[in-house]
Amino acid sequence: MRTFDFAPLYRSTVGFDRLFSLLDQSAQADPSATWPPYNIERVAADSYRITMAVAGFSSDEIELTQHDTALHVVGQRTSQEGERQYLHRGIAARSFRQTFNLADHVKVTGATLENGLLTVNLTREVPEALKPRRIAIGGAQAALGQDNAPAPIESRAAAA
Helix, strand or coil, X not given: CCCCCCHHHHHHCCCCHHHHHHHHHHHCCCHHHHCCCEEEEEEECCEEEEEXXXXXXXXHHEEEEEECCXXXXXXXXXXXXXXXXXXXXXXXXXXXXXXXXXXXXXXXXXXXXXXXXXXXXXXXCCCHHHCCCCCCCCCCCCCCCCCCCCCCHHHHHHHC
């Protein structure tokens, strides 16, 4: 197993502690963390979807919780299995707990359970205050929105 030394990066970066911790955690991942199987896909520039195969679970047996930058998915069976006598059991009915680390400003926008697939939709919503904005240089001009385009050539020539 590989180990990575992040010491050189700690010396030259500020505020990336969380990223390095996530990398360390992923290197030491628990093999049971892959149950149930799931897909993570990018739907659009700021939209994502997690699809989990949760055959045999109903919507009241699955709990979704977002706490800061972590999405917790917990499946706990409540039905009584003692009533059935299986000759072969190929569909796992074990409980699970899966945690997904989300980037800053990623929010859950909805979840559905259909045909044994749990679909969780996520969207990145960057606050207006954190979006890039144009800063005026010199003078008493106020900063203007998010217009980063240079002034047209004609207006530069007229100003000179």
